[in-house]
């Protein structure tokens with residue numbers, strides 16, 4: 001199979017996860033700056049399960065509000081429209097994939113742990129640099145590797161090929177894909193994100209998270225996700241977080257240097273928030 005055949009097969013798979021219809025409806029309303037809180041709440045309340053999950057999320061340690069928030073309207077006012085939409089996308093995406101896929105050594109809970117760590121890191125990079133919306137960056141981090149789950153679930157033969165190349169030749173997943181497949185998880189993920197009608201920046205971030213393109217339209221946004229993924233991968237190999245800058249795009253090195261003098265120290269400050277994200281999204285029954 002070549003790249004086009006793989007993507008065409010992906011388009012034909014019936015049981016591929018979709019996002020709940022309220023995400024599309026919310027996107028439509030949120031494009032209009034005059035949309036009222038009532039319209040937003042009414043839209044969310046069409047899906048009671050999601051409305052409940054939003055309340056659970058705002059009351060979780062992840063947001064850390066002191067008093068209990070018991071109605072949706074307050075939750076929307078406190079979080080803001082964009083954060084609410086992103087929370088719904090995050091919850092839906094995690095719930096739309098099976099919690100257990102055991103294929104060779106692919107462990108989906110490890111996968112989501114990595115994705116959440118990248119999500120929180122990327123959100124904090126956005127807060128520090130002030131260039132992008134922290135909530136959008138959270139979703140970008142959460143989704144950047146979604147193509148891997150698609151490979152594992154729907155293209156098990158391709159996944160196995162990558163996995164054995166990776167193990168035999170001591171390569172990273174992405175390097176093994178470049179060597180052994182006509183496609184990679186970044187392309188597959190971007191294809192799915194386009195199908196989900198997610199914003200262009202998000203599609204680009206998924207597409208270029210291993211291969212930063214400074215000239216792309218959403219370069220600032222892509223850069224956040226690329227850097228967060230780089231940091232988390234480096235941290236997994238070395239908790240002292242000595243980054244191998246020879247593998248990092250020079251533009252991103254500049255961006256990182258401007259952002260913080262000591263990435264290690266900065267990252268240590270994020271671990272509490274990462275743990276709170278794990279316990280809400282992975283351990284609680286959302």
Ligand SMILES: [Fe+2]
Nearest residue numbers: 144145209210
């Ligand atoms: Fe990746």
Ligand SMILES: [Fe+2]
Nearest residue numbers: 114144145229
């Ligand atoms: Fe990643």
